[in-house]
Amino acid sequence: MKLSTHEEKGVVIISPKGKIMGGPDATMLHDQLHELIGQNKKRVVIDLGKVDWMNSTGLGILISGLTTMRNNGGELKLANVTEKIQSLLTITKLITVFESYDSLEEAIASFK
Amino acid sequence: MKKIIKKKNTISIPSSLDYLKDVDFFVEKKLKRIGLNESQLADVAISVTEAVTNAVVHGNKGEPNKRVWVNLEIKPDEVVITVKDQGNGFDPSAIPCPIEKENILRKVGRGIFILRSLMDQVDFIFKPRGGTLVRMIKYLNSRKSSSR
Numbered sequence: 001m002k003l004s005t006h007e008e009k010g011v012v013i014i015s016p017k018g019k020i021m022g023g024p025d026a027t028m029l030h031d032q033l034h035e036l037i038g039q040n041k042k043r044v045v046i047d048l049g050k051v052d053w054m055n056s057t058g059l060g061i062l063i064s065g066l067t068t069m070r071n072n073g074g075e076l077k078l079a080n081v082t083e084k085i086q087s088l089l090t091i092t093k094l095i096t097v098f099e100s101y102d103s104l105e106e107a108i109a110s111f112k
Numbered sequence: 113m114k115k116i117i118k119k120k121n122t123i124s125i126p127s128s129l130d131y132l133k134d135v136d137f138f139v140e141k142k143l144k145r146i147g148l149n150e151s152q153l154a155d156v157a158i159s160v161t162e163a164v165t166n167a168v169v170h171g172n173k174g175e176p177n178k179r180v181w182v183n184l185e186i187k188p189d190e191v192v193i194t195v196k197d198q199g200n201g202f203d204p205s206a207i208p209c210p211i212e213k214e215n216i217l218r219k220v221g222r223g224i225f226i227l228r229s230l231m232d233q234v235d236f237i238f239k240p241r242g243g244t245l246v247r248m249i250k251y252l253n254s255r256k257s258s259s260r
Contacts, residue, residue: 021136022129022165023131024130025133055226056165056223067217083151091229
């Protein structure tokens, strides 16, 4: 998994690429999310458009990021959720927990 | 101890999640050759990484001197994957249901639920002298995959 981050209109966008399955790569995403709290950046979108798939470790990282953000008065939203990940979010009922948008633009605009 | 051992349809790794992507690469490469579609491939790959994570973390408890084996058996109408560890086993029925309201926000505990959702058949076999074997089957004409 590769990870890139940029900021747009006061929203931090994290764009992982590849597979999120645990091991050293997943730690990178977890650490990145928790670093943002330290920097007082509380509006975050994870762009999943280039993620092939994730397993329960990946879902756990998203939940950890979401709860950490919410506990600190922030919010984490998802954009461009692929069919496979959407399916995982549905079967695990996490679809009810995350706010997700069809595009990055919509996700960013939702913070206003 | 040799780190990764590969035979024709078997890969063996030390108990560390650092080797998870090596297992995934090995499994996906074998399965691409037999023409699984992208959805089926992802279902199997996710399930294998779930089973190997469980084997490393809960089975072998990360002990570096223990190993995990993954074997593929490719049949005309199904793929059978076994993941074996050297741990003391566990009770799958004791794992809290991750889709119950009180468990939804838990960071862990979804692996076996996901594995059972994506594969067509999953069995846990506990060896009397130690070691757990997870046997998973994906039917190649599975409705589970074609619907996703």
